[in-house]
Amino acid sequence: MHPSAPLAHPLDDGSAAVLERSLTATGESLGDDARAWRKLFGPLLRSDKLIPQLLSPMTAGRVLPPPPVDALPALTYFALKGLGSAEGLSRASFEGDRARALFAGMAAHALLPLRQRLTAGFGLTLGLLAHAFGWPFPQGGSQAIVSALSAHLKELGGEIVVGQRVRAMGDLPPARATLFDLTPRQINAIAGDRLPARFRRTYARFRYGPGVFKVDWALDGPIPWKAEECTRAATVHLGGTLDEMTSSEDAVGRGRHSDRPYVLVAQQSLFDPTRAPEGKQTVWAYCHVPGGSTVDMTAAIESQIERFAPGFCDRILGRASMGTQDMERHNSNYIGGDINGGVQDLSQMFRRPSARWVPYSTPAKDIFVCSSSTPPGGGVHGMSGYHAARAALRRAF
Numbered sequence: 001m002h003p004s005a006p007l008a009h010p011l012d013d014g015s016a017a018v019l020e021r022s023l024t025a026t027g028e029s030l031g032d033d034a035r036a037w038r039k040l041f042g043p044l045l046r047s048d049k050l051i052p053q054l055l056s057p058m059t060a061g062r063v064l065p066p067p068p069v070d071a072l073p074a075l076t077y078f079a080l081k082g083l084g085s086a087e088g089l090s091r092a093s094f095e096g097d098r099a100r101a102l103f104a105g106m107a108a109h110a111l112l113p114l115r116q117r118l119t120a121g122f123g124l125t126l127g128l129l130a131h132a133f134g135w136p137f138p139q140g141g142s143q144a145i146v147s148a149l150s151a152h153l154k155e156l157g158g159e160i161v162v163g164q165r166v167r168a169m170g171d172l173p174p175a176r177a178t179l180f181d182l183t184p185r186q187i188n189a190i191a192g193d194r195l196p197a198r199f200r201r202t203y204a205r206f207r208y209g210p211g212v213f214k215v216d217w218a219l220d221g222p223i224p225w226k227a228e229e230c231t232r233a234a235t236v237h238l239g240g241t242l243d244e245m246t247s248s249e250d251a252v253g254r255g256r257h258s259d260r261p262y263v264l265v266a267q268q269s270l271f272d273p274t275r276a277p278e279g280k281q282t283v284w285a286y287c288h289v290p291g292g293s294t295v296d297m298t299a300a301i302e303s304q305i306e307r308f309a310p311g312f313c314d315r316i317l318g319r320a321s322m323g324t325q326d327m328e329r330h331n332s333n334y335i336g337g338d339i340n341g342g343v344q345d346l347s348q349m350f351r352r353p354s355a356r357w358v359p360y361s362t363p364a365k366d367i368f369v370c371s372s373s374t375p376p377g378g379g380v381h382g383m384s385g386y387h388a389a390r391a392a393l394r395r396a397f
């Protein structure tokens, strides 16, 4: 389902910057920065070969063919702009608060301080995906993706076993190839005795990032946004200006909690009537917290929403909060609450999950990794699995 706009970012003056599918329409909410937004994203949209390259491993050579020549100008442009910090690129590209905040809110998905190198690349990638494809979501929720994929696998004769924790290789049937949708720490625990000691040490050194604190709400009606435009997008970023988000994400990077955190709000039921009874709404949101945090951020998140939508708290019928430990209990891949399968900084971009030419492989010829701990990192894009499957086909078959 496509909401009418992919993203909105409200500010304290009661207005909002809105990311539309079209560059020109996006400019309409950005005032004097309309041209600057087109100038920044325009060159990225000129090549339809850029996105597959961005969602591939850096050492694509043996898994994918080398980048096509006609993608090189866009790739070079992306590298020049994207390797720096989101804070730097935002300040250098835009004059006003709206465009700066809109860009920084996208870059904050990196779960890194916005002054850190490479965060600009996250802002560019998410903006590019929004302009090129939109930010759609499945009707009925993410379970619909799982149901579609499992139905397809069953049609092909595949079998799925659920509700069984894998603790050792012996828990798995014999196979020519085993692909683990897990992070390095878990692979060491399950298959460590099949891997050389040096490789196990590399996996043990893999770094995990900050976590998320998530709240789900049942509401008596839509969020009463001050800026009406926020009802056009399923995703709303809260956190105020670039300066404010830079400082709140810096705090998380230093192991602290911000009382005005960057908050990612998802309000899909506005567009998908299957998500809530008639007249009611369901909404979830999360903010970033230090990995393993035990602080309850419910009040801080609700007060950020209330700031941009006075009266929000009066609409709450019920809530469920999940801290980092609940997240990890819910999904063992979310180590310390990290939903991206490990820090996505410059050094771990080249060593994700280890510095191998084919990062999906391990020294054991039949063991592969297909999780978000491999390129291109966190997200429901399926590309880690795609590249891991290609690696396994080449090596084990």
Ligand SMILES: Cc1cc2nc3c(=O)[nH]c(=O)nc-3n(C[C@H](O)[C@H](O)[C@H](O)COP(=O)(O)OP(=O)(O)OC[C@H]3O[C@@H](n4cnc5c(N)ncnc54)[C@H](O)[C@@H]3O)c2cc1C
Pocket (backbone or CB within 6 Å): 164, 165, 166, 167, 181, 182, 186, 214, 286, 330, 331, 332, 333, 334, 339, 340, 341, 370, 371, 372, 373, 377, 378, 379, 380, 381
């Ligand atoms: C609230 C929230 C919102 C998000 N929103 C978005 C979004 O809008 N867009 C986006 O692109 N990404 C989003 N993400 C991030 C995205 O969901 C993750 O980055 C992605 O799912 C990670 O994929 P993965 O393949 O590494 O592992 P996962 O999808 O985490 O799958 C790993 C599976 O392995 C299972 N498992 C773990 N250990 C074992 C074991 N020992 N035995 C058996 N099974 C095991 C787990 O239970 C889990 O089912 C969101 C994440 C969260 C939490």
